Amino acid sequence: MRLTIEKMIYGGDGLARLPADEHGPGKAAFLPYVLAGEDVEAVVVEERPGFVRAGVEAILTTSPQRIAPRCPYFQRCGGCHYQHAAYEYQLEIKSVILKENLRRIAKLELHKELIAHPSPPWNYRNRTRLKVQTGPQFALGYYRLNSHELLSVEQCPISSPLINQTIDKLWDFGRAGDMAAQLEELELFASADDSQLLVEAYCTSETADQAQSWAEQIHQALPGAIGVAVFEARTSTQHPGASAESKLLISSGVTALDYKTKSAAYRVSAGSFFQINRHLTEELVDIVTAGHSGKTALDLYAGVGLFSSVLNREFERVIAVESSPTSHADLLYNSPSNVKAVRATTEQYLKNAVGKLRPDLVVVDPPRGGLGDKVVRGLGELAAPHIVYVSCDPATFARDLGRLLTFGYRVEQAHLVDLFPQTYHVESVFHLVR
Numbered sequence: 001m002r003l004t005i006e007k008m009i010y011g012g013d014g015l016a017r018l019p020a021d022e023h024g025p026g027k028a029a030f031l032p033y034v035l036a037g038e039d040v041e042a043v044v045v046e047e048r049p050g051f052v053r054a055g056v057e058a059i060l061t062t063s064p065q066r067i068a069p070r071c072p073y074f075q076r077c078g079g080c081h082y083q084h085a086a087y088e089y090q091l092e093i094k095s096v097i098l099k100e101n102l103r104r105i106a107k108l109e110l111h112k113e114l115i116a117h118p119s120p121p122w123n124y125r126n127r128t129r130l131k132v133q134t135g136p137q138f139a140l141g142y143y144r145l146n147s148h149e150l151l152s153v154e155q156c157p158i159s160s161p162l163i164n165q166t167i168d169k170l171w172d173f174g175r176a177g178d179m180a181a182q183l184e185e186l187e188l189f190a191s192a193d194d195s196q197l198l199v200e201a202y203c204t205s206e207t208a209d210q211a212q213s214w215a216e217q218i219h220q221a222l223p224g225a226i227g228v229a230v231f232e233a234r235t236s237t238q239h240p241g242a243s244a245e246s247k248l249l250i251s252s253g254v255t256a257l258d259y260k261t262k263s264a265a266y267r268v269s270a271g272s273f274f275q276i277n278r279h280l281t282e283e284l285v286d287i288v289t290a291g292h293s294g295k296t297a298l299d300l301y302a303g304v305g306l307f308s309s310v311l312n313r314e315f316e317r318v319i320a321v322e323s324s325p326t327s328h329a330d331l332l333y334n335s336p337s338n339v340k341a342v343r344a345t346t347e348q349y350l351k352n353a354v355g356k357l358r359p360d361l362v363v364v365d366p367p368r369g370g371l372g373d374k375v376v377r378g379l380g381e382l383a384a385p386h387i388v389y390v391s392c393d394p395a396t397f398a399r400d401l402g403r404l405l406t407f408g409y410r411v412e413q414a415h416l417v418d419l420f421p422q423t424y425h426v427e428s429v430f431h432l433v434r
Helices: 087-105 161-175 205-221 281-289 325-334 346-353 373-382 394-405
Strands: 002-004 013-017 028-032 039-047 051-061 114-117 127-133 139-143 150-152 183-190 197-203 225-232 248-253 256-260 265-269 294-300 315-322 339-343 361-364 386-391 410-417 428-433
Touching (some): 002 013, 087 114, 161 183, 161 197, 197 205, 281 386, 281 428, 373 394, 386 394
Parallel strands (some): 114 410, 197 225, 361 386
Antiparallel strands (some): 002 039, 256 265
């Protein structure tokens, strides 16, 4: 059937409508790798009660924003979604999606300028996670789009040059039969200047002894490798309430990377979270922290201290809260004397802090699921005059923002920080005041 793409939606798809029939208006149709305004020949590949998913057979009317993708794996690999769109248009797509989520979910018409902060669109990732197949034939790569089928890749143009050199070397090892048996995943983490590499490997605990010699070999052979940490792979049968952190089995070399930006230096251990865009880390910190000062700042979901290690210069004290044992250990190491590192969930901390603490600023940088009702309520009761919300998901952010507005907050600044070019992911930073 012939469909017209009405708009782009969060998740990378374009939205079209099936023709109306005797049952009413046509269902919504979601199609990957299209652009708004294009007419396409499509075929339905999945039908649900309220919508369908369709694949493109041919593009009949092409958007002027369409370009040739750079990666040979694009449309087969599930990692990138917008390589067929000019980069400036990718920023426009993300801006429109963010504003639409605010309008639809938070009931907020954004009147402040949404300031876009672009990234170099290629070779920006400092961290890349790859699936590994050691038998019957070696393969290294990512999952295919919407599947758990491994797609072999020998390059990744959104990853740093050092990571791509490492991928080449890993293929050499794999073809020679020198990869540890039952190795399941590899995560490559490069330093800010792309000169050093920390390798995280994931395998079953039964193969830890075999992995020791492999880790030592890889440590010596990979360009820039300062260490290899081998973790126990998490299984699908693990209890949902179990710790989200994997168990370290063995290591070779160091297990932490010194990540240096212009404003600070951070120890980041294997297993700790850190921002993945090597070009925008400094700018992100500046967007969050600039212009704020006072007695007390509260940094929630603090990670290794990305923001608290800079906020401490303008505040008498900073309280940084992090629940992950690994990240909290790095937070302690990275914290200057006027930063208090607290190991707790944000919900736990706010429950005890309300009524006892009145911070001048609260920074929140939650995972994709957002804050949730209990944390939003805690923030509302804390009544800080300034909140900076760093979000990686426009829908959960809009949900949380809608609740925060009911506590008297309003938007003072709005930023779109493009940490993930070529993908649908939207990172935003909103400054709220009351």
